[in-house]
Amino acid sequence: MLSQLFKFHGGVKPASHKDLSNQAPIVTAPLPSRLIVPLHQSIGGTPRPVVAVGDRVLKGQLIGEADGWLSAAIHAPTSGTVVEIAMHTRPHPSGLSSQCVVIEPDGRDEWIAHGPADYAAMTPADICSYLQRYGIVGLGGAGFPTHGKLTANPKVAMAELIINAAECEPYITCDDRLMRERAEEIVRGTAIFRDMLKPQKVIIGVEDNKPEAIAALCAAVTALAEPFTVVPVPALYPAGGAKQLIRVLTGKEVPGAMRSTADMGVQVFNVGTAYAAWRAIGHGEPLISRVVTLTGNVRQAHNVEALIGTPMDELLRLASPNPDTDGIIMGGPMMGFLVPDETAPIVKTSNCLIAHSARLFPPKAPEMPCIRCGACARACPHELQPFELYWHSRAKDFGKTQQYHIFDCIECGCCSFVCPSRIPLVQYFRFAKSEIWAREREKKASEEAKQRFEFKQFREEREKADKAEKLAKAAAAQAAKKAAEAAAAAGGTVAAEAPAAAGDDPAAAAKKAAIAAAMARAKAQREAVQAKNTDELTPQQAHEMAAIEARRAAAGVSEAPAASTDSRTE
C-alpha cells in the first residue's frame, strides 16, 4: 500500500448511478445484422483498406493497414462478406461520415488461424509493431495507439507505470466488470507494459467505490506474484483523468505544455488497454471487441462484450430500452455526447451507451447571466478560471482565451456541472478551441500561399532576366559579326576602333560596334559616290555653286562639298 495519497484541486461528486449496471456479469452480444467498421478509430493516420467489396473475411483478419507510425490496424470483427467500403456516419458529435468497411456476418464466427505470440523471444521493437498490427489503442477514451506510449524517453528514468482503473464517470461500469471478471488477464497485460517501460513501480489506481474490483485485482496480483500495488483512490470526479490520477497517486503535477507524461517519468494506461494487450499477445486476438456498458433509461442495464462496428441502436436493444427513450449518449453523462445518428457503429473508444430520456436527463433550464460567483474556478481540476475563459470565448477573443490556458482544459464538465446560472461552459470552450485550431490551419495555409506566390514572382523575374541576357548576348554576337564584316570592307580604321570600344558591358559594346559599323558603311558609300558632272562647268554654274557653298557654310552645314550638290547642278 502506498503511504500517502494526494489531492487534486476541485472536482465534483455527481450521483454515480453505477449500481444500475454493475451487478450483472458481462454478456457476449449476439452477432448484429451487419457490422460497420470505421477505418479511422484512433488518433493518427487513417488505415488503408486492404480488402475489396465481395471478399470473404474471417474473424480477426486484417482489413485496414496502419498508415504511418502513429496509427493502428483494423480487423474484421467476425467472419462474413465485405458488402461495401463507403462513407458512413461516425459516432461523433458532428454526425459526419468517414470511410467504413461494412461486413455482413455469415453467422459462423470463424476465426482466422491465430495463437499466442512467442513473447519471450520478442524485442521491445517487435512488441511495439505487434501491438500496432493487432490494432491495440487506448480504450479509455482518446484512442491513442498504445505502441506509441510504450517507448520510454531515454533521458528520463520511468518512475511510475499507472494503470487507470478509476472509472470516475457516472453510469459507466465496463472497467469495473472487466476487473471483477478478468483481473488475471489485466495483470498479465500490465506485466507486458511493465516489461516494456521498466518502471520503478507499478500502481493500479481504482476508485474506492468498486470494492469487488479491488479485491479481484489484489487476488490476481497475489496469484501471479507480481509486485504491483492496487491503490483505492477516493471517488471524486474526474479522478480518472490521466493528469488527475497522476496527481493523486504520485503527487506530481503535469505541466500544461508537456506533450507526453513520459517526459516526467510517468505513463498511464487504461485498464481495458492492458486487457486488450494481453488478449493480443497471450492469445493472438486483435482488438475486435470491447466491453460496453448499456444503461440509462433501460429495463436491463448490463455490460456486453460487443464487436467493434455493431450499430448502436441494435446494441442498445439488448438492454430493452424504455419506450420513452429519445436518444443515445455515447460515453458518460459528463463528457459524452448525444449521438446524431443512432445507426452509427460503436468503435474502439465507445465505453458506454446511455439511453436518453427527458425524465432521466431533463432539458436544461435556459442559460442565465454569469454572476461571477467563482464556483467553476473552485471546481476546476486544472485550476483554470472557467469564468474568464467563458467571457473571452463568448466574445470570440481567442488570444485572451489562450492567455488563460484554454488548451489545458480537459473538458471534464465540472464547471458546467456546478454553474448556478447553468451556463454550458464546456460548449463555449470547445467552440473556442476548434476556432483556434481552424485559425492555425488557415494561417499556415496563407503563409504557404504567400511563400508560393513570392517564389512564383521571383521565378518570373529570374526568367525575364535570363531571357534578356540571352537576347543581349545574341545581339552582341550578331553585331560583332557585322562589325567584323564591315571592318573587313572598310579597312583598318574602324576595325581598330571597334575592339577598343568593346568595353566591359557586352550590350553597350555591341551597340557601339553596330553604330560604328553603320557609320563605316555610310562613309564607304559616300566615298564610293563621285560627282560625275563637275568637269565642264559654266562660269555661271561655278558662281552659283560658290554662292550655295557660302550659304551652306553660313548655315553651318558641313558636308563633303563635292558630293552634295550634284542634283542641283544639273
Added chain:
Amino acid sequence: MDILLAIAIMALGALVLGAALGFSSIKFKVEGDPLVEKIDAILPQTQCGQCGYPGCKPYAEAIAKGEADINLCPPGGMEGVQRLADLLGREVKALEAEEKPKQVARIDENTCIGCTLCIQACPVDAIVGAAKQLHTILTQQCTGCELCLPPCPVECIHMEVVPETLDNWKWKYPVVSIHPASPVASPEKEAA
C-alpha cells in the same frame, strides 16, 4: 553669470540629446514599412486580385498609404475587415462584395486540352501539368482565387466548395434555443 551657466547647461543637454537622437535614427533605422507587413499578415494571401490590386502585398501597401479602403477583400471576410479596422483605427465598413465559403478549383479531366494557360495564371503554382498533358490542381495549395477560370479556353475549370469533414469540422457557437412557454406555465393554469 548664472544665466550664462544655465544657457550653457541647456545647450549642452540639447547637444547630447540631439546626438543621441541622431545616432539612434541611424542605428535603429527600420527598413521597409512595418505597417505594410502587419496589414499583409491579416490579408488571406489568396493573391486573387479581387481588391483590384495585383496581389495581397500591393493591396496592403495601398491601404498603408491610405489609397485603398479596408473592405475590398472578399476572401478575408467581415472578420478581416474587423481586424484591419482594429489595426488601423478606422471605421468598420460593410464588405464590398459578397462573402463566399472557401472554395477550390477543380479541372474536368475529360475536357482539359493541356494548353497550360491556367498554369501561367495560377498565382501560387497550385496547378501541375505540361503542354498537351492533362493538368491537375493541388487542392491543398489552391487558395480559391478563381484566376484560372477566365484563361481556360474550354471552360473545364470550376470551383467547388470545400466540404466539411471530420478534420475541419468545428464546434458551433453555443446558441440558446428559444422554446414556446410550456403548458405548465400557460395562462389558464395561472388563472386557476
